[in-house]
Amino acid sequence: MTNFKIVFPRAAAAIMVSLLLVSTATAELGANSSTVVNDAVRLKATPRVTANSRFAVHEMTAATGTVVREYASPSGVVFAVAWSGPYKPDLRQLMGRHFDTYIQQAQLRRARGTRRIQAGNLVVELSGHARDFHGRAYLADSVPAGVDVKEIQ
Numbered sequence: 148m149t150n151f152k153i154v155f156p157r158a159a160a161a162i163m164v165s166l167l168l169v170s171t172a173t174a175e176l177g178a179n180s181s182t183v184v185n186d187a188v189r190l191k192a193t194p195r196v197t198a199n200s201r202f203a204v205h206e207m208t209a210a211t212g213t214v215v216r217e218y219a220s221p222s223g224v225v226f227a228v229a230w231s232g233p234y235k236p237d238l239r240q241l242m243g244r245h246f247d248t249y250i251q252q253a254q255l256r257r258a259r260g261t262r263r264i265q266a267g268n269l270v271v272e273l274s275g276h277a278r279d280f281h282g283r284a285y286l287a288d289s290v291p292a293g294v295d296v297k298e299i300q
Contacts (some may be wrong), residue, residue, distance in 0.1 A: 159232055175243025176228055177286055180219035180275065190215060201294050218299055220291045227285035227299040233278040245269050
């Protein structure tokens with residue numbers, strides 16, 4: 148039997164590693180908004196950005212029909228995420244390092260219907276039922292001055 152050896156040039160190996168690293172980056176809550184494009188790739192969506200003097204909204208419609216909005220401050224930090232549609236998005240992806248806090252608090256509050264969880268500066272609000280989910284998560288201390296949290300939807 149013949150042994151085949153596949154040899155990748157160093158440049159090809161470096162490209163593959165960098166692609167793997169880039170694909171794991173997201174514009175998660177509390178992180179820099181420059182990585183929103185990675186969320187769009189994961190959602191199979193084209194981001195649309197609208198901005199005003201107080202914040203920018205990166206809106207993406209996933210292949211599933213769910214709309215995800217990531218709110219970024221003028222300094223480029225994602226201070227809130229919101230979603231609506233027939234399926235829940237990957238909350239771990241959107242909430243990043245805050246996801247574990249959310250899960251811990253959610254387990255303490257097993258409730259049906261609209262749920263509001265606040266742990267420190269993290270606020271998560273969820274509602275909905277099959278094929279109609281809505282929610283938002285924001286960092287209360289990161290919401291820019293002059294922004295009403297009712298605008299996060």
